[in-house]
Amino acid sequence: MIEPLTPAVFHILLALADQERHGYGIMQDVFARTNGQIKLGAGTLYGTIKRLLEAGLIEELPEREDEDNERRRYYQLSTKGKIAARTEAERLENLVCVARSKKLLPQLEGSR
């Protein structure tokens, strides 16, 4: 049985889906993507990152300098993480489909 991921976990996986990022980069991406609705705190962010690393969903890259010349740790999605993110996205998609079939959401143009 697959349990839903927490929003924080899923957003971090999404942030790392297209490119590797450091902690603040992840935070900014989540903030921008959710139109400022979700702002991860640094404590929550790194607590979640630690758990994701332990679960093997993300990988840590060697430290390197960012654009501000600060040495930072970068993270990237692992294969397992990609599967987990995809599974979660499919789960959410299925939920949306159910919502559409129940007419809670408007039908898509092509599916009519």
Add this chain to the structure above:
Amino acid sequence: VKHEQLYQLCLRLYPRDFQEKYSREILLTFRNALLDTRSRGTRFSIFRFVVLAIFDVLKSVVEQRLLAGRKVKMSVNRWNWIARGLCVLTGMVLLSGSLLMWSVIETRGWAWANELEGILRTEPSMVLFLGCMVLLNLTSVLALTGFLRRLGLHSAWLPSIMAWLGFMVSIWGLATFPGDVVEPPSVPWMIFWTGLLLGFLAWALLGLVIRQQVKVCQRFLIPLLVGLLGMSGFSAFPLVKLNNLGSTGSALDCIVQHANLPVFEDDTRLFSQPVGTLFRCIAEAESKNYQQTAQIINLKRAQFFGLQCLILTSFAMIWLGITLKFQEEEVLSLSNPSSQMPIKS
């Protein structure tokens, strides 16, 4: 800078491992976010940001501390359960025993002390006390060596046996302690204090062994230290045997007469006085060379202190027993914490 310092202080609350690995990154992230907020925010928004960031860290600290506690990986076996049960049992017996002992010393606040006085005033209470001590010794061997050996701490045998021997010797010394005379050079006196010293040393050594060798045992360190503290204070307890109520009255008369202190009708009233008054009493008595009075008052205070420390030890034992939770393996959950179900991907 002040915000950062405050934030840094909060970061120190994380478990050491987490702190070493992530605190720099968290601080950098906080700094970047703070600069962002400063560049486009008002004073209020900066303040709000800092408060929320600190709250977030504190929440995360609790989470990480709980996770660190859960990461005690250990197979559950019979010995662990026996150790755990014995810890709790000993703590409870010690607690009830010490409360009963407390009740038979004339204090205010224990209304049932008088009813029990006839039963527990003398020998039975001491037997109960000695029984508690024996149980404590057994527990110190079983509970400590038993589960520490499971952690590969074979060196814990030595301090545990030392603790056991120490307490047994102490009990022997206590049992043979002279009833009403303080004679520091006497053999029972020497036996008692040597044994007790050995016991304390053993507990301290045990604490060091645990601290240095097993990180996962950090959570047991606090109850062990509390126990050690309690047992140290408990050393005042044999002074119960030196209780000499007969002379207290006349000594108090002296105080009342010469030191112009509040009138104490009897020694029961004396110990229902605030601590400050007692201290003043002692100071006055000492200043007027009423050494005997001062000693008696000090003895009484020592009794209370000893019993309070014993109660502290009891709680520590119960606490130790309750915190002995070993898990077969750590299950990492990334799903909703409320669901408590692990993700399988």
